[in-house]
Amino acid sequence: MKITTVLTWLVLGLYSFSVAQSRRDEIYSDFVLYNKRQLLYKDLHENVIGKAFKMKLDSNTEHKYEAACRAITQFMLDKDITQQGLTQLFVQYDQLKHDTKRAMLEAVYGVYPSQYIQSIQYLLSKETHPVLFTMAAAYSLRYDTSKTNINAIRYRLYEQFPTYSNTPILAELAKHLNNHNKFKALTNSDIVELFLHQQLVKRKVVYSFQRHNRDYPGLAIIQNANGSFMRYSDGRLMVFEQLARSASDMPYFIPDGNTPQGIYSIQGTATTYNKLIGPTPNLQLVLPFERRWTNYFHLPDTVVFNTSHDALEAYMQLLPPTWKNYTAFTEAFYAGKIGRNSIIAHGTTIDPEYFKNKTYYPLTPTMGCLCAKELWNVSNGRLLESHQYSLVNAFTASPGSRGFLFVIDVDDQRKAVSRGEVERWVKEFEQLKLQDPGYRASR
Numbered sequence: 001m002k003i004t005t006v007l008t009w010l011v012l013g014l015y016s017f018s019v020a021q022s023r024r025d026e027i028y029s030d031f032v033l034y035n036k037r038q039l040l041y042k043d044l045h046e047n048v049i050g051k052a053f054k055m056k057l058d059s060n061t062e063h064k065y066e067a068a069c070r071a072i073t074q075f076m077l078d079k080d081i082t083q084q085g086l087t088q089l090f091v092q093y094d095q096l097k098h099d100t101k102r103a104m105l106e107a108v109y110g111v112y113p114s115q116y117i118q119s120i121q122y123l124l125s126k127e128t129h130p131v132l133f134t135m136a137a138a139y140s141l142r143y144d145t146s147k148t149n150i151n152a153i154r155y156r157l158y159e160q161f162p163t164y165s166n167t168p169i170l171a172e173l174a175k176h177l178n179n180h181n182k183f184k185a186l187t188n189s190d191i192v193e194l195f196l197h198q199q200l201v202k203r204k205v206v207y208s209f210q211r212h213n214r215d216y217p218g219l220a221i222i223q224n225a226n227g228s229f230m231r232y233s234d235g236r237l238m239v240f241e242q243l244a245r246s247a248s249d250m251p252y253f254i255p256d257g258n259t260p261q262g263i264y265s266i267q268g269t270a271t272t273y274n275k276l277i278g279p280t281p282n283l284q285l286v287l288p289f290e291r292r293w294t295n296y297f298h299l300p301d302t303v304v305f306n307t308s309h310d311a312l313e314a315y316m317q318l319l320p321p322t323w324k325n326y327t328a329f330t331e332a333f334y335a336g337k338i339g340r341n342s343i344i345a346h347g348t349t350i351d352p353e354y355f356k357n358k359t360y361y362p363l364t365p366t367m368g369c370l371c372a373k374e375l376w377n378v379s380n381g382r383l384l385e386s387h388q389y390s391l392v393n394a395f396t397a398s399p400g401s402r403g404f405l406f407v408i409d410v411d412d413q414r415k416a417v418s419r420g421e422v423e424r425w426v427k428e429f430e431q432l433k434l435q436d437p438g439y440r441a442s443r
Contacts, residue, residue, distance in 0.1 A: 024389055025382075029349050031275045032376035037351045044071050045079070053085030057092055062100055065089060069103035073110045074247045074276075074367075075354045082107075083115070090119045098129065105135040106256065109142075110248035117143050124156055131255065133160065134173045138251055141180065150177055168338040172253035183212050183328070185411035188428055190322070194406070195429040197320035199227030204403030206266065206283070206345075206395065208370055209422060212412040214245035214258045215359045217373075219417045220345075221426070222394055225403075227433070229426055230394045237426055239419050240391040241373035242345070243363040244407060252331045253338055256367045260287075260340065262332025263318050264405040265296045269392055272346070280347035280374060280383070281392040285405055287336035287343060288315060298402050308337065318404065328409065340368070345405065347374040347388030360416075370407070 030036060048071045052064035065085060072082050089096065089104045096104070108116050120139045127133040137153050154177060157164055164170035198205045202225045210218035220240040222230040230238040250257035264285040271281050286296055293305040297314060305311045315333050316324055323329065348371050352362035363373050372388035383389065395403075410417065 024386070024393075027279050027383055027386075027389070028381045029275075029278050029376065030381050031278070031349045032351075032378055033381050034378040037378065041351075044075060044077065049077060049079070049085070050081055053081050053088070057088050062097060066097075066100040066103045069100070069107040072107040073103070074365075075350075076111055076247065076358075077354075078111050082111070086112070086116070090116070093123065098132070101129075101132055102135070102255075105132065105139070106248040106250065109135065109139050109250055113139075114143055124153070128160060130161065130164075130167050130170050133157075134169050135250065135254055137173055138176075138254060141177065145181065153177060168334060169253055172334050172338065176251060176253065183409070183412055186408070188425060190326075191408075191410070191425045192429045192432060193320045193322050194408075195223060195227075195426070196432070198223055199433075202226070203318075204266075204395075204398065204400050206391070206403065206405040208242050208244065208345075208405060208407045209417050210242075210244045210259075210261075210407060210409050211414075211417060212409040213414060214243075214249065216414065217241055217243050217360050217363050217416045219419065219422050220370075220372075220391060221422055222391075222398075224398045225400065230398070237419075237423055238390070238394050239422055240387040240394075241363060241416075242387070242391075243360050243365060243371045243373075245360060245365045246368040247365040249365075252335055255338075255340055259343060259368055259370055259407055260331035260335040261407050261409050262329050262335075263288075263315060264332060264343065264407070265298065266395075266403045266405055267295070268401045269396060276348070276350055277346045278349035278374065280386055280388045282344050282346035282388070283392060283395065283405065285344050285370075287340060288333045289336035289339075290341045332407065343369050345370040345372065345388075345391070347372055347386060349374075349376065359414075370405075 049068045052061070052068040055061040055064065057065055068085060069089070071077065086104060086108060089100070093101065108120070117140070120136050124133065124136045124140055127136055137157070140149065140153060157170065157174065161167065161170055164174065204225045205223045206220055207223065208218055208220045220242045221237060224230065232238060244259035246256055246258045248256060252258050252260035264287060267284040267286050269281045270284050271279055288296060288311060290296070292301070293311055294301050294303050305314070312330070312333060315330070319326070319329065346369055348364045348366070350364040352364055352375070355361050355364060362375065364371055372391055373385065374383070374388050375385040376382070377384050
């Protein structure tokens with residue numbers, strides 16, 4: 001494996017697509033073979049990080065430092081050499097390019113939650129770029145949630161960005177400072193109302209139920225346009241394991257942070273040539289603002305949205321009336337307004353052993369996408385288990401290639417979302433419909 005190949009994946013990103021789909025027995029990746037995984041592990045440690053951080057940091061080597069930081073974040077690599085390199089980056093922070101600063105802050109946030117707090121506080125006092133300031137503020141807030149620290153961050157926000165409310169990412173940061181500890185769990189009735197509403201409006205929907213703490217995996221299910229849920233031939237509800245956690249674990253409003261809660265437009269399916277995602281078909285998702293509003297809402301091009309307010313109103317109308325004040329569900333809307341993009345639902349070829357001590361093992365984090373559980377045979381490069389393939393296959397099995405995907409933080413329990421929980425919500429919905437077929441989600 002050539003180092004230049006690894007650097008390209010880590011620096012240029014994860015996304016390049018074709019539209020072809022494969023049968024399960026045709027899906028193959030040589031990237032998952034045991035020898036390839038061992039070579040990647042060696043290359044990451046010795047070359048991408050090891051050799052890079054031993055070089056003098058200057059304009060000729062900065063791109064290698066950036067790639068090293070991206071590798072540290074994605075694979076959560078913590079070695080003495082990584083801290084040495086990150087320290088050097090902090091020392092020369094003012095001379096770095098924007099992308100290098102971002103990569104460094106992501107690595108620090110993702111792997112070192114407390115070690116660099118003094119350096120971060122110093123950056124916070126002088127940073128003038130909205131994204132970099134927000135990343136530093138998120139690190140500081142996670143480390144110290146006291147009222148004193150929150151007020152200190154607010155002071156810096158107001159002082160350094162007097163018109164912060166006109167900058168979407170800073171406006172979201174301000175909301176985050178006010179609401180970071182005010183999460184409200186959904187009730188069974190809330191979720192049932194959502195199921196009933198989607199049946200009423202006859203939309204095809206994938207629900208990805210997550211914990212507010214994204215260290216714990218979630219489950220996805222599919223509701224067809226007629227209101228029924230996808231089931232196996234024996235009657236069992238189809239559920240698909242998904243992780244909505246980014247490698248950095250940064251908040252939803254930061255680029256490449258955790259998957260925002262809210263509504264995504266499903267534009268169809270595709271496959272990618274990217275080695276880290278793998279060849280399993282994915283669901284192509286679009287955030288608000290990412291494309292034309294007619295694309296997002298699956299409407300004719302003649303429909304016009306004059307302002308963001310019109311779009312937000314239409315966005316909220318995708319939800320039942322009882323959800324109109326559930327402001328946390330606008331995360332996806334404002335993440336799109338900030339400029340987040342390329343969030344899809346995909347599989348993974350990343351070796352889960354990088355994360356063997358994590359609560360989400362054997363699922364793997366990404367750059368903010370929804371990543372399904374996918375395990376490979378390291379001897380022959382074929383799939384052993386793929387919740388991603390099953391999800392796409394189930395979605396395409398019923399009429400319609402488009403729909404919506406809802407990412408929903410149901411509560412903040414410190415455990416994975418279980419089949420039992422999801423089956424209980426679906427059962428309550430189905431019993432209610434059976435008792436009163438004319439029921440309307442209008443309470």
